[in-house]
Amino acid sequence: MSRLSRVVASVAASALVLGGGVLGTTAAQAEDAAPSGNYVSFGDSIPSNPTVLDVVMAKVKGTHPELPIQVEAVDGCAHGGDNVGKRVAAKTGLTLSDYSCPGATAYTPPSPQDPIPHNMFSQQVDRALGDGALTPDTKLVSVVIGVNDTYQKSNLQRPQEERLDLYHKEVSAQIDRIREAAPNATVVMVGYPDETDGGNYTCATNLLGQTSHWYFPAVRYYQEELRTEQRAVAEEKGLPYLDMADEINIEKNNSGCLNIDPGQRLNAAIFDDSGLHNLAGHLTGPGNEYYAERISSFYQH
Template structure:
Protein backbone atom coordinates (compact mmCIF):
# COMPACT_ATOMS: atom_id res chain seq x y z
CA UNK A 1 0.00 0.00 0.00
CA UNK A 2 1.41 3.41 -0.96
CA UNK A 3 2.00 6.17 1.59
CA UNK A 4 -0.99 8.31 0.46
CA UNK A 5 -3.25 5.28 0.73
CA UNK A 6 -1.90 4.51 4.20
CA UNK A 7 -2.62 8.06 5.27
CA UNK A 8 -6.16 7.90 3.92
CA UNK A 9 -6.75 4.57 5.67
CA UNK A 10 -5.45 5.98 8.95
CA UNK A 11 -7.75 8.99 8.67
CA UNK A 12 -10.74 6.73 7.98
CA UNK A 13 -9.93 4.49 10.94
CA UNK A 14 -9.57 7.50 13.21
CA UNK A 15 -12.95 8.84 12.09
CA UNK A 16 -14.59 5.48 12.74
CA UNK A 17 -13.03 5.29 16.20
CA UNK A 18 -14.27 8.79 17.01
CA UNK A 19 -17.79 7.90 15.90
CA UNK A 20 -17.90 4.73 17.97
CA UNK A 21 -16.43 6.35 21.07
CA UNK A 22 -18.11 9.74 21.09
CA UNK A 23 -21.55 9.50 19.51
CA UNK A 24 -23.13 7.04 22.00
CA UNK A 25 -21.92 9.18 24.91
CA UNK A 26 -23.35 12.34 23.32
CA UNK A 27 -26.64 10.57 22.66
CA UNK A 28 -26.90 9.50 26.31
CA UNK A 29 -26.24 13.05 27.45
CA UNK A 30 -29.06 14.37 25.27
CA UNK A 31 -31.81 12.07 26.55
CA UNK A 32 -34.49 14.25 28.04
CA UNK A 33 -37.93 14.53 29.59
CA UNK A 34 -40.32 17.17 28.28
CA UNK A 35 -42.91 18.58 30.66
CA UNK A 36 -46.26 20.18 29.79
CA UNK A 37 -49.06 21.44 32.01
CA UNK A 38 -50.56 24.07 34.26
CA UNK A 39 -49.62 25.77 37.53
CA UNK A 40 -50.07 22.61 39.58
CA UNK A 41 -47.00 21.10 37.94
CA UNK A 42 -45.20 24.38 37.11
CA UNK A 43 -45.35 25.43 40.77
CA UNK A 44 -43.86 28.96 40.59
CA UNK A 45 -43.78 31.02 43.74
CA UNK A 46 -45.81 34.22 43.83
CA UNK A 47 -42.87 36.66 43.48
CA UNK A 48 -41.54 34.75 40.46
CA UNK A 49 -44.95 34.74 38.84
CA UNK A 50 -45.49 38.45 39.48
CA UNK A 51 -42.01 39.42 38.24
CA UNK A 52 -42.63 37.52 35.03
CA UNK A 53 -45.99 39.18 34.48
CA UNK A 54 -44.57 42.64 35.12
CA UNK A 55 -41.52 42.06 32.93
CA UNK A 56 -39.14 42.46 35.88
CA UNK A 57 -37.42 39.14 35.26
CA UNK A 58 -34.12 39.30 33.32
CA UNK A 59 -35.74 37.11 30.67
CA UNK A 60 -38.43 39.71 30.09
CA UNK A 61 -42.19 39.30 30.26
CA UNK A 62 -43.37 35.74 30.69
CA UNK A 63 -45.99 34.11 28.52
CA UNK A 64 -46.81 30.70 27.17
CA UNK A 65 -45.25 31.65 23.82
CA UNK A 66 -41.91 32.60 25.38
CA UNK A 67 -41.20 31.29 28.89
CA UNK A 68 -43.02 30.74 32.15
CA UNK A 69 -41.82 30.85 35.77
CA UNK A 70 -41.49 27.39 37.32
CA UNK A 71 -40.13 25.77 40.44
CA UNK A 72 -36.76 24.02 40.06
CA UNK A 73 -38.17 21.21 42.23
CA UNK A 74 -41.59 20.63 40.67
CA UNK A 75 -42.57 17.02 40.10
CA UNK A 76 -41.62 17.06 36.42
CA UNK A 77 -38.08 18.25 37.06
CA UNK A 78 -37.64 15.98 40.07
CA UNK A 79 -38.89 12.96 38.13
CA UNK A 80 -36.53 13.71 35.25
CA UNK A 81 -33.58 13.90 37.66
CA UNK A 82 -34.56 10.58 39.24
CA UNK A 83 -34.73 9.02 35.76
CA UNK A 84 -31.37 10.47 34.73
CA UNK A 85 -32.96 12.65 32.07
CA UNK A 86 -32.49 16.32 31.23
CA UNK A 87 -35.73 18.20 32.09
CA UNK A 88 -37.14 20.62 29.54
CA UNK A 89 -40.14 22.22 31.18
CA UNK A 90 -42.80 24.10 29.22
CA UNK A 91 -45.50 24.08 31.92
CA UNK A 92 -47.21 27.40 32.59
CA UNK A 93 -49.63 28.88 35.09
CA UNK A 94 -53.19 29.18 33.78
CA UNK A 95 -52.78 26.64 30.98
CA UNK A 96 -56.00 25.55 29.28
CA UNK A 97 -57.04 23.42 26.33
CA UNK A 98 -60.69 23.92 25.36
CA UNK A 99 -61.03 27.22 27.23
CA UNK A 100 -59.79 30.75 26.73
CA UNK A 101 -56.30 31.17 28.13
CA UNK A 102 -52.68 30.09 27.58
CA UNK A 103 -52.96 27.05 25.36
CA UNK A 104 -51.28 23.70 25.92
CA UNK A 105 -50.92 23.52 22.14
CA UNK A 106 -48.62 26.54 22.30
CA UNK A 107 -46.37 24.71 24.76
CA UNK A 108 -46.15 21.73 22.42
CA UNK A 109 -45.47 23.91 19.38
CA UNK A 110 -42.73 25.76 21.23
CA UNK A 111 -41.11 22.51 22.36
CA UNK A 112 -41.08 21.29 18.75
CA UNK A 113 -39.71 24.59 17.51
CA UNK A 114 -36.97 24.54 20.17
CA UNK A 115 -36.02 20.98 19.28
CA UNK A 116 -36.81 19.82 22.83
CA UNK A 117 -39.07 17.09 21.45
CA UNK A 118 -36.76 14.90 19.40
CA UNK A 119 -35.48 11.38 18.87
CA UNK A 120 -33.70 11.43 22.23
CA UNK A 121 -36.82 12.32 24.24
CA UNK A 122 -37.54 9.40 26.57
CA UNK A 123 -40.46 10.71 28.63
CA UNK A 124 -43.23 13.25 28.08
CA UNK A 125 -45.24 14.32 31.14
CA UNK A 126 -48.60 16.06 30.71
CA UNK A 127 -50.55 17.42 33.69
CA UNK A 128 -53.46 19.58 32.63
CA UNK A 129 -57.24 19.78 32.50
CA UNK A 130 -58.39 21.27 35.79
CA UNK A 131 -58.61 24.81 34.43
CA UNK A 132 -60.96 23.51 31.74
CA UNK A 133 -63.44 22.14 34.27
CA UNK A 134 -64.66 25.28 36.04
CA UNK A 135 -64.28 27.29 32.82
CA UNK A 136 -66.85 24.98 31.20
CA UNK A 137 -69.05 24.47 34.24
CA UNK A 138 -72.28 25.25 32.41
CA UNK A 139 -71.68 22.64 29.71
CA UNK A 140 -72.59 18.93 29.93
CA UNK A 141 -69.77 16.88 31.38
CA UNK A 142 -69.82 14.50 28.41
CA UNK A 143 -69.28 17.38 25.97
CA UNK A 144 -66.32 18.71 27.95
CA UNK A 145 -64.71 15.27 28.10
CA UNK A 146 -65.26 14.74 24.37
CA UNK A 147 -63.76 18.11 23.42
CA UNK A 148 -60.77 17.60 25.72
CA UNK A 149 -60.07 14.22 24.14
CA UNK A 150 -60.25 15.63 20.61
CA UNK A 151 -57.90 18.46 21.58
CA UNK A 152 -55.40 16.07 23.13
CA UNK A 153 -55.51 13.69 20.17
CA UNK A 154 -54.02 16.43 18.03
CA UNK A 155 -51.36 17.36 20.60
CA UNK A 156 -50.30 13.77 21.22
CA UNK A 157 -50.00 13.23 17.45
CA UNK A 158 -47.66 16.23 17.24
CA UNK A 159 -45.62 14.95 20.18
CA UNK A 160 -45.32 11.49 18.66
CA UNK A 161 -44.30 12.94 15.33
CA UNK A 162 -41.43 14.85 16.93
CA UNK A 163 -40.47 12.31 19.62
CA UNK A 164 -41.43 8.84 18.37
CA UNK A 165 -39.45 7.01 21.07
CA UNK A 166 -40.94 8.81 24.08
CA UNK A 167 -43.24 7.36 26.71
CA UNK A 168 -46.14 9.80 26.99
CA UNK A 169 -47.83 9.98 30.38
CA UNK A 170 -50.89 11.90 31.46
CA UNK A 171 -50.09 12.45 35.14
CA UNK A 172 -53.27 12.97 37.14
CA UNK A 173 -53.79 15.39 39.99
CA UNK A 174 -53.18 14.31 43.59
CA UNK A 175 -56.23 14.13 45.85
CA UNK A 176 -57.67 17.57 46.64
CA UNK A 177 -60.99 17.21 48.46
CA UNK A 178 -62.34 15.07 51.25
CA UNK A 179 -65.68 14.06 49.79
CA UNK A 180 -67.64 17.27 49.31
CA UNK A 181 -65.45 19.17 51.79
CA UNK A 182 -62.40 21.38 51.42
CA UNK A 183 -60.18 22.71 54.20
CA UNK A 184 -59.13 26.22 53.28
CA UNK A 185 -57.83 27.63 56.57
CA UNK A 186 -55.11 25.97 58.63
CA UNK A 187 -54.27 28.55 61.26
CA UNK A 188 -53.53 26.26 64.22
CA UNK A 189 -51.85 22.83 64.39
CA UNK A 190 -54.10 20.15 62.91
CA UNK A 191 -57.05 22.52 63.04
CA UNK A 192 -59.07 23.64 60.04
CA UNK A 193 -62.45 24.51 58.68
CA UNK A 194 -64.33 21.76 56.84
CA UNK A 195 -66.19 23.77 54.24
CA UNK A 196 -68.88 22.12 52.12
CA UNK A 197 -67.89 22.81 48.51
CA UNK A 198 -69.24 20.03 46.26
CA UNK A 199 -68.28 21.95 43.11
CA UNK A 200 -64.58 21.34 43.78
CA UNK A 201 -65.23 17.62 44.18
CA UNK A 202 -67.08 17.68 40.86
CA UNK A 203 -64.21 19.47 39.10
CA UNK A 204 -61.65 17.12 40.62
CA UNK A 205 -63.51 14.05 39.39
CA UNK A 206 -64.15 15.60 36.00
CA UNK A 207 -60.46 16.41 35.46
CA UNK A 208 -59.55 12.84 36.41
CA UNK A 209 -61.89 11.32 33.84
CA UNK A 210 -60.90 13.79 31.15
CA UNK A 211 -57.32 12.59 31.50
CA UNK A 212 -58.33 8.94 31.62
CA UNK A 213 -60.36 9.39 28.43
CA UNK A 214 -57.51 11.20 26.69
CA UNK A 215 -54.96 8.52 27.57
CA UNK A 216 -57.25 5.74 26.35
CA UNK A 217 -58.08 7.57 23.12
CA UNK A 218 -54.44 8.30 22.30
CA UNK A 219 -52.90 5.00 23.38
CA UNK A 220 -50.78 6.72 26.01
CA UNK A 221 -50.44 6.14 29.76
CA UNK A 222 -52.53 7.55 32.58
CA UNK A 223 -50.74 7.73 35.91
CA UNK A 224 -53.42 7.70 38.62
CA UNK A 225 -52.33 9.59 41.74
CA UNK A 226 -55.60 9.21 43.65
CA UNK A 227 -54.84 5.85 45.35
CA UNK A 228 -51.46 6.89 46.74
CA UNK A 229 -52.71 10.32 47.89
CA UNK A 230 -56.14 9.33 49.18
CA UNK A 231 -55.27 10.51 52.70
CA UNK A 232 -53.11 13.48 51.70
CA UNK A 233 -55.58 16.04 50.38
CA UNK A 234 -56.39 19.53 51.61
CA UNK A 235 -58.01 18.17 54.79
CA UNK A 236 -55.20 15.79 55.79
CA UNK A 237 -53.21 16.22 58.98
CA UNK A 238 -50.35 18.71 58.94
CA UNK A 239 -47.64 16.05 58.55
CA UNK A 240 -49.48 14.27 55.72
CA UNK A 241 -51.01 17.10 53.70
CA UNK A 242 -49.85 17.33 50.07
CA UNK A 243 -52.39 19.90 48.88
CA UNK A 244 -52.15 23.22 50.72
CA UNK A 245 -55.14 25.24 51.80
CA UNK A 246 -55.84 28.86 50.99
CA UNK A 247 -54.23 29.99 54.25
CA UNK A 248 -51.98 27.23 55.47
CA UNK A 249 -49.26 27.75 58.06
CA UNK A 250 -48.70 24.08 58.88
CA UNK A 251 -48.48 22.00 55.69
CA UNK A 252 -44.73 22.49 55.34
CA UNK A 253 -42.81 24.08 52.49
CA UNK A 254 -44.65 25.02 49.31
CA UNK A 255 -45.05 27.81 46.80
CA UNK A 256 -48.71 28.50 46.07
CA UNK A 257 -51.93 28.35 48.09
CA UNK A 258 -54.49 25.76 47.00
CA UNK A 259 -51.73 23.87 45.14
CA UNK A 260 -49.46 20.91 45.75
CA UNK A 261 -46.80 21.54 48.39
CA UNK A 262 -43.18 20.36 48.41
CA UNK A 263 -44.11 17.08 50.09
CA UNK A 264 -46.58 16.42 47.28
CA UNK A 265 -44.14 17.22 44.49
CA UNK A 266 -41.60 14.81 45.95
CA UNK A 267 -44.24 12.09 46.17
CA UNK A 268 -45.49 12.53 42.61
CA UNK A 269 -41.92 12.57 41.27
CA UNK A 270 -41.29 9.23 42.97
CA UNK A 271 -44.48 7.76 41.47
CA UNK A 272 -43.47 8.91 37.97
CA UNK A 273 -39.89 7.66 38.34
CA UNK A 274 -41.04 4.23 39.50
CA UNK A 275 -43.73 3.85 36.84
Protein backbone atom coordinates (compact mmCIF):
# COMPACT_ATOMS: atom_id res chain seq x y z
CA MET A 1 0.00 0.00 0.00
CA SER A 2 1.41 3.40 -0.96
CA ARG A 3 1.89 6.15 1.60
CA LEU A 4 -1.04 8.11 0.09
CA SER A 5 -3.29 5.03 0.32
CA ARG A 6 -2.37 4.52 3.98
CA VAL A 7 -3.24 8.18 4.77
CA VAL A 8 -6.60 7.90 3.00
CA ALA A 9 -7.40 4.67 4.83
CA SER A 10 -6.48 6.22 8.16
CA VAL A 11 -8.70 9.25 7.56
CA ALA A 12 -11.59 7.01 6.46
CA ALA A 13 -11.24 4.87 9.59
CA SER A 14 -11.24 7.97 11.78
CA ALA A 15 -14.37 9.21 10.07
CA LEU A 16 -16.14 5.91 10.73
CA VAL A 17 -15.21 6.06 14.41
CA LEU A 18 -16.43 9.64 14.70
CA GLY A 19 -19.62 8.89 12.81
CA GLY A 20 -20.50 5.86 14.86
CA GLY A 21 -19.24 7.15 18.17
CA VAL A 22 -18.63 10.77 18.98
CA LEU A 23 -20.79 12.33 16.28
CA GLY A 24 -23.53 9.75 16.76
CA THR A 25 -23.62 10.42 20.52
CA THR A 26 -23.71 14.16 20.00
CA ALA A 27 -26.69 13.90 17.66
CA ALA A 28 -28.54 11.68 20.12
CA GLN A 29 -27.82 14.07 22.96
CA ALA A 30 -29.01 17.00 20.87
CA GLU A 31 -32.23 15.15 20.06
CA ASP A 32 -32.82 14.38 23.74
CA ALA A 33 -32.14 17.98 24.71
CA ALA A 34 -34.50 19.49 22.13
CA PRO A 35 -38.04 19.96 23.52
CA SER A 36 -40.84 18.21 21.69
CA GLY A 37 -44.38 19.45 21.39
CA ASN A 38 -45.92 22.82 20.72
CA TYR A 39 -47.10 26.05 22.25
CA VAL A 40 -50.51 27.45 21.30
CA SER A 41 -51.27 31.17 21.47
CA PHE A 42 -54.92 32.26 21.66
CA GLY A 43 -56.20 35.79 21.99
CA ASP A 44 -56.49 39.24 20.47
CA SER A 45 -54.13 41.98 19.28
CA ILE A 46 -52.06 41.87 22.47
CA PRO A 47 -50.45 38.53 21.52
CA SER A 48 -50.87 38.90 17.73
CA ASN A 49 -49.30 42.40 17.71
CA PRO A 50 -49.58 43.34 14.01
CA THR A 51 -49.09 46.79 12.56
CA VAL A 52 -52.04 48.69 11.11
CA LEU A 53 -50.62 47.95 7.65
CA ASP A 54 -50.51 44.24 8.48
CA VAL A 55 -54.21 44.36 9.43
CA VAL A 56 -55.16 46.19 6.23
CA MET A 57 -53.10 43.90 4.01
CA ALA A 58 -54.55 40.78 5.67
CA LYS A 59 -58.06 42.11 4.97
CA VAL A 60 -57.20 42.83 1.33
CA LYS A 61 -55.53 39.42 0.96
CA GLY A 62 -58.61 37.73 2.40
CA THR A 63 -60.84 39.50 -0.10
CA HIS A 64 -58.47 39.14 -3.05
CA PRO A 65 -56.32 36.03 -2.51
CA GLU A 66 -55.06 36.27 -6.09
CA LEU A 67 -53.05 39.41 -5.30
CA PRO A 68 -49.31 38.94 -4.60
CA ILE A 69 -49.53 40.38 -1.09
CA GLN A 70 -46.95 39.22 1.45
CA VAL A 71 -48.51 39.25 4.91
CA GLU A 72 -48.46 36.78 7.77
CA ALA A 73 -52.04 35.88 8.64
CA VAL A 74 -54.22 32.97 9.74
CA ASP A 75 -57.85 33.10 8.57
CA GLY A 76 -57.39 36.78 7.76
CA CYS A 77 -55.95 37.51 11.21
CA ALA A 78 -52.65 39.39 10.91
CA HIS A 79 -49.64 38.48 13.04
CA GLY A 80 -46.69 40.73 13.80
CA GLY A 81 -43.20 39.58 12.93
CA ASP A 82 -41.93 39.60 16.50
CA ASN A 83 -45.01 39.10 18.63
CA VAL A 84 -45.49 37.48 22.03
CA GLY A 85 -46.12 34.02 20.59
CA LYS A 86 -42.91 34.01 18.55
CA ARG A 87 -40.91 35.16 21.55
CA VAL A 88 -42.38 32.43 23.77
CA ALA A 89 -41.57 29.81 21.15
CA ALA A 90 -38.00 31.10 20.91
CA LYS A 91 -37.56 30.99 24.67
CA THR A 92 -39.02 27.50 25.15
CA GLY A 93 -37.90 25.87 21.90
CA LEU A 94 -41.49 24.72 21.33
CA THR A 95 -43.19 24.87 17.94
CA LEU A 96 -45.57 27.83 17.72
CA SER A 97 -49.24 27.42 16.77
CA ASP A 98 -50.55 31.00 16.69
CA TYR A 99 -54.32 31.53 16.46
CA SER A 100 -54.44 35.01 17.96
CA CYS A 101 -56.43 37.62 16.04
CA PRO A 102 -56.70 41.42 16.27
CA GLY A 103 -60.10 42.39 17.64
CA ALA A 104 -60.94 38.87 18.83
CA THR A 105 -63.77 38.61 21.34
CA ALA A 106 -64.58 36.18 24.11
CA TYR A 107 -68.34 35.93 23.57
CA THR A 108 -69.55 38.71 21.25
CA PRO A 109 -70.13 37.36 17.71
CA PRO A 110 -68.28 39.24 14.97
CA SER A 111 -70.31 41.31 12.53
CA PRO A 112 -69.74 42.15 8.85
CA GLN A 113 -69.91 45.80 9.91
CA ASP A 114 -66.87 45.47 12.18
CA PRO A 115 -64.02 47.63 10.85
CA ILE A 116 -61.41 45.01 11.79
CA PRO A 117 -62.00 41.40 10.68
CA HIS A 118 -61.86 39.22 13.76
CA ASN A 119 -63.16 36.06 15.31
CA MET A 120 -64.23 34.66 18.67
CA PHE A 121 -62.15 32.63 21.07
CA SER A 122 -64.33 29.61 20.28
CA GLN A 123 -63.52 29.93 16.58
CA GLN A 124 -59.82 30.01 17.35
CA VAL A 125 -60.18 26.80 19.33
CA ASP A 126 -62.20 25.29 16.45
CA ARG A 127 -59.36 26.05 14.06
CA ALA A 128 -56.69 24.72 16.40
CA LEU A 129 -58.61 21.46 16.86
CA GLY A 130 -59.18 21.18 13.11
CA ASP A 131 -55.48 21.71 12.45
CA GLY A 132 -54.49 19.12 15.05
CA ALA A 133 -52.59 21.78 17.02
CA LEU A 134 -54.05 20.71 20.37
CA THR A 135 -52.80 17.24 21.28
CA PRO A 136 -51.32 15.34 24.24
CA ASP A 137 -47.93 16.65 23.01
CA THR A 138 -48.99 20.29 23.49
CA LYS A 139 -46.97 21.68 26.37
CA LEU A 140 -48.12 25.27 26.84
CA VAL A 141 -51.21 27.34 25.99
CA SER A 142 -51.82 31.03 26.67
CA VAL A 143 -55.15 32.86 26.52
CA VAL A 144 -55.46 36.68 26.32
CA ILE A 145 -59.09 37.52 25.66
CA GLY A 146 -61.95 39.80 26.68
CA VAL A 147 -61.07 43.46 26.24
CA ASN A 148 -62.75 43.73 22.83
CA ASP A 149 -66.09 42.57 24.23
CA THR A 150 -66.22 45.54 26.59
CA TYR A 151 -66.92 48.19 23.95
CA GLN A 152 -69.20 46.24 21.58
CA LYS A 153 -72.50 48.08 21.15
CA SER A 154 -74.62 45.05 22.02
CA ASN A 155 -72.51 44.37 25.10
CA LEU A 156 -72.74 47.88 26.53
CA GLN A 157 -76.50 47.48 26.79
CA ARG A 158 -76.15 44.43 29.03
CA PRO A 159 -76.07 44.63 32.85
CA GLN A 160 -72.67 43.90 34.36
CA GLU A 161 -73.78 40.62 35.90
CA GLU A 162 -74.88 39.38 32.50
CA ARG A 163 -71.52 40.31 30.99
CA LEU A 164 -69.68 38.53 33.79
CA ASP A 165 -71.83 35.44 33.32
CA LEU A 166 -71.37 35.36 29.55
CA TYR A 167 -67.60 35.65 29.84
CA HIS A 168 -67.41 32.97 32.49
CA LYS A 169 -69.55 30.46 30.61
CA GLU A 170 -67.94 30.96 27.21
CA VAL A 171 -64.30 31.11 28.25
CA SER A 172 -64.69 28.21 30.70
CA ALA A 173 -66.23 26.09 27.93
CA GLN A 174 -63.26 26.76 25.65
CA ILE A 175 -60.76 26.00 28.41
CA ASP A 176 -62.50 22.64 28.86
CA ARG A 177 -62.15 21.90 25.14
CA ILE A 178 -58.47 22.83 25.19
CA ARG A 179 -57.78 20.63 28.20
CA GLU A 180 -59.64 17.68 26.76
CA ALA A 181 -57.54 17.78 23.60
CA ALA A 182 -54.28 18.80 25.31
CA PRO A 183 -54.37 17.21 28.79
CA ASN A 184 -50.62 17.65 29.38
CA ALA A 185 -50.48 21.35 28.59
CA THR A 186 -50.19 24.16 31.11
CA VAL A 187 -52.92 26.67 30.23
CA VAL A 188 -52.19 30.23 31.35
CA MET A 189 -54.80 32.98 31.60
CA VAL A 190 -53.11 36.29 30.78
CA GLY A 191 -54.42 39.76 31.58
CA TYR A 192 -53.87 43.25 30.22
CA PRO A 193 -51.62 46.14 31.30
CA ASP A 194 -53.08 49.00 33.32
CA GLU A 195 -54.32 51.57 30.79
CA THR A 196 -54.95 54.22 33.44
CA ASP A 197 -52.90 56.47 35.69
CA GLY A 198 -53.96 54.30 38.62
CA GLY A 199 -57.25 56.17 38.95
CA ASN A 200 -59.99 57.44 36.68
CA TYR A 201 -57.70 59.01 34.09
CA THR A 202 -56.36 57.35 30.97
CA CYS A 203 -53.21 58.39 29.15
CA ALA A 204 -54.13 59.69 25.72
CA THR A 205 -50.72 61.04 24.72
CA ASN A 206 -47.08 60.55 25.55
CA LEU A 207 -45.35 62.90 23.14
CA LEU A 208 -42.17 64.97 23.23
CA GLY A 209 -41.55 64.09 26.85
CA GLN A 210 -45.04 65.10 27.98
CA THR A 211 -47.99 62.95 29.00
CA SER A 212 -51.64 63.96 29.08
CA HIS A 213 -54.16 62.41 31.45
CA TRP A 214 -57.79 62.45 30.36
CA TYR A 215 -60.68 61.86 32.74
CA PHE A 216 -62.31 58.70 31.40
CA PRO A 217 -63.54 56.52 34.29
CA ALA A 218 -65.10 53.94 31.94
CA VAL A 219 -61.61 52.61 31.14
CA ARG A 220 -60.91 51.74 34.76
CA TYR A 221 -64.45 50.40 35.26
CA TYR A 222 -64.23 47.91 32.39
CA GLN A 223 -60.61 47.10 33.15
CA GLU A 224 -61.56 46.03 36.67
CA GLU A 225 -64.57 44.12 35.35
CA LEU A 226 -62.35 42.18 32.97
CA ARG A 227 -59.84 41.37 35.70
CA THR A 228 -62.70 40.02 37.79
CA GLU A 229 -63.88 37.86 34.88
CA GLN A 230 -60.43 36.47 34.12
CA ARG A 231 -59.59 35.80 37.76
CA ALA A 232 -62.88 33.94 38.31
CA VAL A 233 -62.30 31.61 35.34
CA ALA A 234 -58.69 30.98 36.37
CA GLU A 235 -59.66 30.16 39.94
CA GLU A 236 -62.50 27.82 38.96
CA LYS A 237 -60.39 25.99 36.37
CA GLY A 238 -57.22 25.95 38.44
CA LEU A 239 -55.23 27.99 35.92
CA PRO A 240 -52.32 30.31 36.65
CA TYR A 241 -53.42 33.90 36.12
CA LEU A 242 -51.01 36.63 35.09
CA ASP A 243 -52.67 39.82 36.32
CA MET A 244 -50.70 42.17 34.08
CA ALA A 245 -52.48 45.29 35.39
CA ASP A 246 -50.75 44.48 38.66
CA GLU A 247 -47.39 44.16 36.90
CA ILE A 248 -47.49 46.96 34.31
CA ASN A 249 -48.65 50.24 35.83
CA ILE A 250 -47.52 53.62 37.12
CA GLU A 251 -46.46 52.28 40.52
CA LYS A 252 -44.14 49.76 38.87
CA ASN A 253 -42.60 52.63 36.87
CA ASN A 254 -43.04 50.81 33.54
CA SER A 255 -46.25 52.28 32.12
CA GLY A 256 -46.96 54.31 29.00
CA CYS A 257 -48.59 56.85 31.32
CA LEU A 258 -45.15 57.92 32.53
CA ASN A 259 -42.63 60.30 31.05
CA ILE A 260 -39.79 57.77 31.20
CA ASP A 261 -37.29 56.36 28.75
CA PRO A 262 -39.17 54.58 25.91
CA GLY A 263 -37.23 51.40 26.64
CA GLN A 264 -38.81 51.30 30.10
CA ARG A 265 -42.40 51.61 28.85
CA LEU A 266 -43.96 48.18 28.57
CA ASN A 267 -47.14 49.57 27.07
CA ALA A 268 -47.83 52.66 25.00
CA ALA A 269 -50.19 55.57 25.35
CA ILE A 270 -52.83 55.96 22.66
CA PHE A 271 -50.63 58.51 20.86
CA ASP A 272 -47.07 57.66 21.75
CA ASP A 273 -43.78 58.69 20.14
CA SER A 274 -41.69 55.90 21.62
CA GLY A 275 -41.47 54.18 18.24
CA LEU A 276 -41.39 50.81 19.98
CA HIS A 277 -45.01 49.72 19.49
CA ASN A 278 -47.10 48.53 16.55
CA LEU A 279 -50.58 49.59 17.68
CA ALA A 280 -51.89 52.50 19.74
CA GLY A 281 -52.28 51.71 23.42
CA HIS A 282 -50.65 48.30 23.03
CA LEU A 283 -47.45 46.62 24.15
CA THR A 284 -44.08 48.01 23.21
CA GLY A 285 -41.19 45.79 22.13
CA PRO A 286 -40.00 45.54 25.76
CA GLY A 287 -43.62 44.81 26.71
CA ASN A 288 -43.80 41.90 24.26
CA GLU A 289 -40.59 40.57 25.78
CA TYR A 290 -41.96 40.92 29.30
CA TYR A 291 -45.15 39.02 28.40
CA ALA A 292 -43.13 36.31 26.69
CA GLU A 293 -40.85 35.92 29.69
CA ARG A 294 -43.76 35.62 32.11
CA ILE A 295 -45.68 33.13 29.95
CA SER A 296 -42.55 31.06 29.30
CA SER A 297 -41.97 30.73 33.04
CA PHE A 298 -44.92 28.30 33.18
CA TYR A 299 -43.38 25.92 30.67
CA GLN A 300 -42.64 22.65 32.41
CA HIS A 301 -39.71 20.90 30.75
